[in-house]
Amino acid sequence: MKLDNRHFIKVTDSVTSLSSEQKAVLNRRGNRLFNEGFIQEAQRIFTTTGYSDGLTRVGDYYAAQQNTLEALRLYYxxxxxxKSEPIIDSLVQIVKKLIDNDTKGVDNV
Known part of the structure; x- marks a missing residue:
């Protein structure tokens, strides 16, 4: 069985060693791609450069598409x-309700 890892959050401590100039060039290209509708390509660039504004805009795109987990990953x-904490709070509330409903259905032995 193949696991779907799309929703796991991958975080690195250091962004690829690019100069400020290289990051600026890539971020401009990512912005252009995003504006032209090439979201995944822009996302790859923003992830590589660690460009938080670009990652947030891509997260906003996924949130508008109702892809909340991908939006959360990018906000994170x-x-x-x-942007990430309200989503996390909503997920916590869902888990609490599930746990509460599950414990109500269990007979006390």
Whole structure:
């Protein structure tokens, strides 16, 4: 059975060793690709450069598409707590409800 790892959050401590100039060139290209609708290509560039504004914009795109887990992953990579924490809070509430419903259905032995 093949596992689907699309929703696991991968975080690295250091971004690929690129100069500031190289990052700027790549980020401009990523912005252009994003504006032209090439979201995945832009996402790859922003992930490589660690460009938080670009990652947040791609996260916003996925949130608008109702792809909440991918949006959360990108907000997390962008270190955007303002956008990631409400999603995390919603997930916590869902898990709490599931646990609460599960414990109510269990007979006390």
């Amino acid at each position: 990579l962008a270190k955007n707590k303002r």
